[in-house]
Amino acid sequence: MHLRQWMRFPSEIGTVTLRRDEEGRLMADVLDESFAGMGLTMAEAGHLETNDHVKVSYRGQPMDARVRHVSPMSNGYYRVGMEWVTRAPRLRLVTGD
Numbered sequence: 557m558h559l560r561q562w563m564r565f566p567s568e569i570g571t572v573t574l575r576r577d578e579e580g581r582l583m584a585d586v587l588d589e590s591f592a593g594m595g596l597t598m599a600e601a602g603h604l605e606t607n608d609h610v611k612v613s614y615r616g617q618p619m620d621a622r623v624r625h626v627s628p629m630s631n632g633y634y635r636v637g638m639e640w641v642t643r644a645p646r647l648r649l650v651t652g653d
Contacts, residue, residue, distance in 0.1 A: 564588040564595065572596070573613040576604070584636065593621065593639040601626055601634035612638065 569589075574582040582604075584596040594614075604610075608623040624637040 564590045569615065575611045575613075576608055587635075593624065593637065596636040596638060597629070598634045598636055599632075601636050604634075604636060609641070610638070 569586045572584055572586055572594075574584055576582075582598065582600065584598045584601075587595040587597055589595075598604075604623050604626050606623055606625055610621050610623065612619045612621050620641045621638040622641050624639050625635075627635045629635055
């Protein structure tokens, strides 16, 4: 059994743009997010494969991600799982001392 490391939460982002290599841009609807990645639905994702690296325009910032799975859905869309590979900037703890 696979247990998730991070809890998922509903997304309020709406849509993100993906780019793989020099291909055109792909639009995806964000279903949920976690600290490790996000779940998407896409109308056209048949050319995306597990372990593909993509650039995601996320909240106005370019982020590197890896495709973890691509699953066709009964409505003709695809469910796509993404894992972040971009490291967040180091944060410095500020205390009241």
